[in-house]
Amino acid sequence: MTEFGRSDRAQARLHELIPGGAHTYARGADQYPERMAPVLVRGHGCRVVDCDGNEFIEYGMGLRAVTLGHGYRPVVDAVAAAIADGVGFSRPTVLELAAAEDFLALVPGAEMVKFAKNGSDTTTAAVRLARAVTGRTTVAVCAQPFFSVDDWFIGTTAMPAGIPDQPTVRFPYADLPELERVLAGREVACVVMEPATALHEPPAGYLAGVRDLCDRYGTLLVFDEMITGFRWAAGGAQQVYGVIPDLSCWGKAMGNGFPISALAGRREYLELGGLDTDAERVFLLSTTHGPESGGLAAFRAVVRAYAATDPVARMEHAGRRLRAGFEEITAELGIAGQLRVAGRPSCLMFQTLDPGGRPSQEFRTLFLQELLRRGVLGQSFVTSAAHTDADIDRTVAACRDAAAVYRRALEQGSVAGLLEGRPVAPAVRAYAAPRRLEGVLR
Template sequence: MTDQPMLPRSTDLQARLHRVVPGGAHTYARGSDQYPEGAAPVLTHGEGARVWDVDGREYVEYGMGLRSVTLGHGFRPVVDAVSAAIGRGSNFSRPTELELEAAEAFLELVPTADMVKFAKNGSDATTAALRLARAFTGRDTVAICRQPFFSVDDWFIASTDMSAGTGRGAIERTVRFDYNDLESLESALAGDDVACVFLEAATGAVEPAPGFLAGVRAACDRHGTLLVLDEMITGFRWSASGAQHVYGVTPDLSCWGKAMGNGFPVSALAGRREVMELGGLNTDADRVFLLSTTHGPESGGLAAFLAVAEAYRTTDPVGRMEAAGLRLAEGVRQVASAMDLTDHVTVGGRPSCLVFGTRDPDGEPSQAWRTLFLQELVRHGVLGQSFVVSAAHTDADLEHTIDAVAQACAVYRAALDTGSVDGFLHGRPVAPALRSKAAPRRL
């Protein structure tokens, strides 16, 4: 293949970004190392499920703002609500009526919770949940499910491959357990020193086994441990009431973000009154410094949430996402089967949160072959590290995607026939976002 970048202006702007922004992006998952070299678009704007880059190219987007956009880019009711709210001022010295409306609307959606507090990002909410759990139980240890991500803060990041700079004691107060494995959870809780258990009820790739979540709830109760559900991804994608509603499990605390603002910054910590009040004024216990942020209650984010809640109340975004995901998955599987790639290009997971897999000639997961697939998708107008849909994906978007997958699979098939990506892949493979060294994608 040519050494020239597929997207010259994007490549130039990405180089400039690297000079002024560490990593060249403000989220590691958005980094250029997550895309093929020369094929990492720098975007200008979006509408619905489409985005445009500085090279003038148009794409059907998947992942949709790291799963934060379920209603589509520029969804008019949200944009109008935010515009109206910030036109009246965005930040004040006292609570606003909007804060009360947002809190009451949230608790109507999530009836397992008695109280809620808003913030701006998911890590604020999860770390506040841990602080509450430690105060409530008098314990320090946290049990974390082996799932991709829970927080940027030391208590979680210290347990990852990107732990440089974290406090030395953080990892000592962390135990891990496996999803769908109650025996490993019991082992983690055996010392009765765990303040809380953190997990996602489900992921895009894995559903809970029968009895697993009920078993987690029962184990937490037996060991005096709080159950914290991370609803960042599942909230407003599995249901407006979260995965806890879908699977019938009641957490002590739950943490929300991403799609609750359709891309606008707003997150939430919700839970039982007796736990949440440790950060309030209706307690005689030592008070917890819970969430106290200047921008947590700003008008734009809360107005966005209220508009999202109304869209979920009056329409069926989850149903549209499920239908789109089912159609897309079937189309991808048909293409892969037609080219004898069923064991090499796969798609799976919950229809509203699809992931694709790429395997090498030996049938093993491969970053190099993933990069080749991504490269060809970008070449044919599809952008995404997954096939995570939104309610804005139209039939035309899906047809475009399936055609792009067919084009990508033709190249994939040709590469498999030679046994290598050499001669087909431009540049180095993508690399895991959380890794200890910049290599193998060092600048």
């Protein structure tokens, strides 16, 4: 039986010192079954170990930022060598030049790039630049999960406390008429969107249609490549689908977990934050740690790994095997309509429905609980290149046992008697309830 006593005590102390008990809402204990949120101490490949000594196969590693595996030696060695010669300087380094050359050789249509540390920094810089270019303030964002921690986006979510009203409007994915209505009805500085997601591949002609609408209405097109970059392809979704945005924002897997992000795009726009312009300058990005040597060295090592080892193919192979095993189990148990897996092979999500076919947090938590008991950690089945056939086989075996418990809950019509504690709750919500701290976490 998996025990979490030390993790529970560490989590309680984390709540005393850190708001929410984690530095990212998606990493919070409220995203896991109560008293079953492992606090980790190390990882190698796709395996992680918590402070109770439990070992797990991890999915969605580093919030989908780790595609090569934890402790991937070529990246670690490159970072160690770089930081041994210094981390931050008062002038640019040759490493900055080499990293920029690597990036621009990789990403189609990008003519300039600026590095930072967080994805939010780059998406907000893109919005600021688009507003300066167009003289407009409204931002149109696709109805997708997350783009930035800054006001222009968070003001539109379920946690807008402390944020004034924002001139941000939403539009649905894969609906060109609705996007045109949004663009025609107001002066829009930019359209911000993920070109694809785990659950939504672009219909034929859709991204080209978005590109045409932005051109017609004088709106800049910004692609968020945080997840698609280095997962769909090394050159991102724009490489896969052949549609080039005006600006694109990168992060996550480009450093295999090391902190680095990037804003890239057309020279005529990015140079407005530079010195080769007579126009009024844009305060684009100016960060102390954007060019630190560790992140840049990690990025360059990731580029080399992608060129030499084809991690995308390995992620997709693992995802296809996992999907096949999972779907065989749910079909055998007769619950394929309530417990499903969906998405691109390298970015699989599990979907948990109640007996009435409705998405259910209670049933999701039950499935998470049973996977954790069997050594599988993850809010998804998003794979990495480190997931071997043996890891997938072990995961499928865990899914078989977890799915059997899930079927029992479906047959009895609820999770009563099977789920221990309260269900998980949306990470971004207005109030701490229904997972306000209580009991062992106080």
